[in-house]
Amino acid sequence: MGLMTAQEYRESLKDGRIVYMGGEKIEDVNRHPMLKVCIETAALDYEMTHMPEYRDLAVVTLDSGEAISRYYHQPVNGDDLLKRHELMVEATRFGGGAIPFTHDIASDTLNAINITASLMGKPEYAERAENYRRHLQKTDFSVAVAVTDVKGDRTLRPSSPKQAHPDYYVRVVDKNKDGIIVRGAKAHITAAAYFNEIIVIPSRNMNEEDADYAVAFAIPVNTKNLTQVCHPTKTGFGPYDFPVDERPVRWHTDSLIIFDDVFVPWERVFLCGQWQFAMPLVYNFAYFHRHTAASYRVPISEMMLGMAWAMAEYNGIDRVSHVREKITDLVIYLNMLKSLSRAACVDYVTHGGFATPNPVITNMAKYHFASNYHDCVKIVQDMAGGLLSTAPTFKDFQNPEISEHIKKYLGGKAGITAEMRLRMLQLIRRILDPEIEVLAVHGEGSFEAQRMTIFAEAYPELDTYKKYVEREAGIKR
Numbered sequence: 001m002g003l004m005t006a007q008e009y010r011e012s013l014k015d016g017r018i019v020y021m022g023g024e025k026i027e028d029v030n031r032h033p034m035l036k037v038c039i040e041t042a043a044l045d046y047e048m049t050h051m052p053e054y055r056d057l058a059v060v061t062l063d064s065g066e067a068i069s070r071y072y073h074q075p076v077n078g079d080d081l082l083k084r085h086e087l088m089v090e091a092t093r094f095g096g097g098a099i100p101f102t103h104d105i106a107s108d109t110l111n112a113i114n115i116t117a118s119l120m121g122k123p124e125y126a127e128r129a130e131n132y133r134r135h136l137q138k139t140d141f142s143v144a145v146a147v148t149d150v151k152g153d154r155t156l157r158p159s160s161p162k163q164a165h166p167d168y169y170v171r172v173v174d175k176n177k178d179g180i181i182v183r184g185a186k187a188h189i190t191a192a193a194y195f196n197e198i199i200v201i202p203s204r205n206m207n208e209e210d211a212d213y214a215v216a217f218a219i220p221v222n223t224k225n226l227t228q229v230c231h232p233t234k235t236g237f238g239p240y241d242f243p244v245d246e247r248p249v250r251w252h253t254d255s256l257i258i259f260d261d262v263f264v265p266w267e268r269v270f271l272c273g274q275w276q277f278a279m280p281l282v283y284n285f286a287y288f289h290r291h292t293a294a295s296y297r298v299p300i301s302e303m304m305l306g307m308a309w310a311m312a313e314y315n316g317i318d319r320v321s322h323v324r325e326k327i328t329d330l331v332i333y334l335n336m337l338k339s340l341s342r343a344a345c346v347d348y349v350t351h352g353g354f355a356t357p358n359p360v361i362t363n364m365a366k367y368h369f370a371s372n373y374h375d376c377v378k379i380v381q382d383m384a385g386g387l388l389s390t391a392p393t394f395k396d397f398q399n400p401e402i403s404e405h406i407k408k409y410l411g412g413k414a415g416i417t418a419e420m421r422l423r424m425l426q427l428i429r430r431i432l433d434p435e436i437e438v439l440a441v442h443g444e445g446s447f448e449a450q451r452m453t454i455f456a457e458a459y460p461e462l463d464t465y466k467k468y469v470e471r472e473a474g475i476k477r
């Protein structure tokens, strides 16, 4: 099949999938006004692949001459990781702040599945993982990744009899010679309604009692008994927005996915009862995935800095000392994120033959982005002024009875028109949408998930440093 075009991607979604939104069953996701915006956001990835200026970054040519997506290529060194990082940065810039997501999260998971299969010592699992990689290389499919279980009582294990029911974590309910039957639900799954396949992995470590919950697999989105419920999202620019022809609104939605006794053939099962391997699978996924998160946040941070600086200039305050201090905070924030996400590639570790972003640095990058994000939003809002929430609309701007007043009174410093200010404020409202604030906190795992990983990964070093200071202090043990 080879590298898909954007049109082939759109066509591939006409497959009888079951998707609900706003209480209605959607017959054709391509024709739904909200999902269409999401599909066009995802399609950017397929467009980029075929653009000469991105080809070297987006495509890898195998020794056989076959061209595949860089995402589905096995990274073996820091250079591979850096190119992957740059691809995600460029894709997000290309999407005006929205990453297409078609291959990147899938590749995070695919790499983790391959690494875990190599640890399991079971040739059939290693072969299945490799075959699935080849399948994605050949089809170039878009793949969503379902990790987050609905969980019920968060303090209880999946198999705990104290949970209100046994299906709060996805589990195997039956097996036969052809495959397994799974039941449960995964929440917040980005883009699953308009991608080709879904990879499912556990959301946590497991113990022996949880063996039925130690399950990982991949299935097409139109698999029988799989139902998705999406939350409403943007339909594009509204009638009150200033139109931006070259930069249409790009957005995604996420699904609650219900697995109501779904059959998975053995060739697509990557973990089934081997509870000891749930943890390596989850951790290796998180190393890649949080690096992906840090990468696509670089352009968003660039935009925050750009928007704050533009508004400061428009309002004539760009030489004021408190403004320069706040802009300096944004410069530090952006460059810290850039440096950490690149350093994680350079200082990579190798797991199962895969170059893996440095776990401590990766988690620091994601934590840095997430924990300081709201402070940066505050700075942009501060620079923008109250008009950020009270601005008149494009329709007011167009009305000849009032437009001259708007143009006269809402201009900025000399040379800055009201339209420039109103357009920039509109961009700020779009990029700093409250949904993105929640994504910053919880997407790719809540704060504690990063802090726990940083501590666990740094743990072996702690004694080294303790011994170092004991020696310096003359303490003998």
Ligand SMILES: Cc1cc2nc3c(=O)[nH]c(=O)nc-3n(C[C@H](O)[C@H](O)[C@H](O)COP(=O)(O)OP(=O)(O)OC[C@H]3O[C@@H](n4cnc5c(N)ncnc54)[C@H](O)[C@@H]3O)c2cc1C
Residues within 6 Å of the ligand: 145, 146, 147, 148, 149, 150, 151, 154, 155, 156, 187, 188, 189, 190, 191, 254, 438, 439, 442, 443, 444, 445, 446, 447, 448, 449
């Ligand atoms: C926009 C968006 C997109 C997303 N996309 C995806 C996706 O594509 N695929 C996917 O799999 N997931 C996705 N997620 C899910 C994301 O990874 C989770 O939201 C995140 O892991 C937190 O899980 P939760 O939402 O269930 O919150 P909770 O786990 O309920 O977290 C709420 C709070 O409870 C704390 N907590 C939870 N458990 C415990 C415990 N045992 N002990 C102590 N404290 C605890 C947390 O630290 C946090 O402070 C997405 C989330 C968002 C917001």
